Amino acid sequence: MLILTCPYCGVRADETELSPGGEAHLKRFGPGSNDEAFEGYLFVRENPKGVHFERWRHSYGCGKWFHAARCTTTLEVFGTYEAQTSEPPKAIREAISAKRPGWSWRDLS
């Protein structure tokens, strides 16, 4: 059972209280972008084996969207952070580096 701490209300919520919302920090492309960028935005995902960043919603709690950093091969949670950011904060990245030295995700590491 996945347990994530909601960064807004501080509740340690198990996954029955949460809704998964897919990959985090997507770059949006609209009309006028090229086909590859638009396809990438709509369909192509990192799907990594290892460190991943995701969106979650505390649906049966405060109702707010937030972010989580998680490992897809062990289900270990590295931390959660607020939605109002376009990339993971330094503290989260450091927490990951402590546990997974040499990790990378898109152009982050």
Place this chain on the structure above:
Amino acid sequence: MRRFSAFAIAREAFRYHSGWERHWRNPTPKKKYDVIIVGAGGHGLATAWHLGKHYGITNVAVIEKGWLGGGNTGRNTTIIRSNYLQDPSAAIYEKSRSLYETMSQDLNYNVMFSPRGVIMLAQTHHEVRGYLRTAHANALQGVKTEWIDARRVKELCPIMNIDGPRYPVLGGLWQARGGTARHDAVAWGYARACSDMGMDIIQQCEVTGVRTQAGKVVGVDTSKGAIGCDKLGMVVAGHASHLADMAGFRLPIESVALQALVSEPIKPCMDVVVMANTVHGYLSQSDKGEMVIGGGTDGFNNYTQRGSFHHVEETVRALVETFPMLSRLKMLRQWGGIVDVTGDRSPILSKTPVDGVFVNCGWGTGGFKAIPGSGFAMAELMAKGASPLTDEFSMFRFREGKFIDESVAAGVAH
């Protein structure tokens, strides 16, 4: 390889079964093959077999990181049907279903194909309309399916409660020629026949890199060293993104866990397969008497082959309403597989940006039924460079907006 037959059983009975052979060889890899297939699941093995059978290509290696059939092929609930909505799906799934009918003879291996019939229950008015539409589409495609009313559903499956309080049964889509087969036997049968054609099935060997020269594939790196090839087929289900990464391209795939469970064995009580998409559950009885139950996928990326427990609970809770007798059963085992899901819930059988590399993936929650048809089509694609069955399943269809939308017909995992 000695053939299996009634005579062989009698012969072996007289000599204490001492003459049965190993099903396949355990070779050390050669330096180079004409074709390498990565992944010895049903789809990889079927591709290899059809390459040998129809195109005489037998200098083939199938490379598997674990043991053959140990991926989703050995973890699924074995439902076989072809009542999809879109024409390209009907073509490949119906080809596949029809190949299951002769698979035991073709492979000289009993895969226990049991065309016992599949009912897809309609439990909301929305579903009634959806299945009527599918039934009409299937009639035009030449796939034999039929809309049946609730009374007929009850006749076919007496243990069902059709007037449940939450989800009464309003009717169903019935495919009499659908059914189940023995999953391991499908993998083993293909493996034995491939090995007999001289192909090498290399187990416990993980592919860790793809070697290219001037945009063309020349081989793979593995945990047993580098192996050369002219053509490469990636047939690794939930690990497809990872293999594509090695070759330097990306796929519109996400990998999630799908779970199943079986009960203790009981006396025969249902002789059809029932799928209930609204409540996300499906059920059949195995030859051993176990009730085989499957449910929904988790909503997050996962490579652990373990799913979330609450999905099991939801599936069982929903099925107990429709099959009250299940509430007395103990569950024996529960497990998960990592399935490869695409945006339109249809598979990818395709050339790739790398010359000589082909990919077969995206079967997601429902590719067991497709094993022989997919192998047939993928072999044609790899041998000739094109196949009428795979044309529309290109990995580039997402960019072009030519989806094969099966998210309605395949809303639930099966």
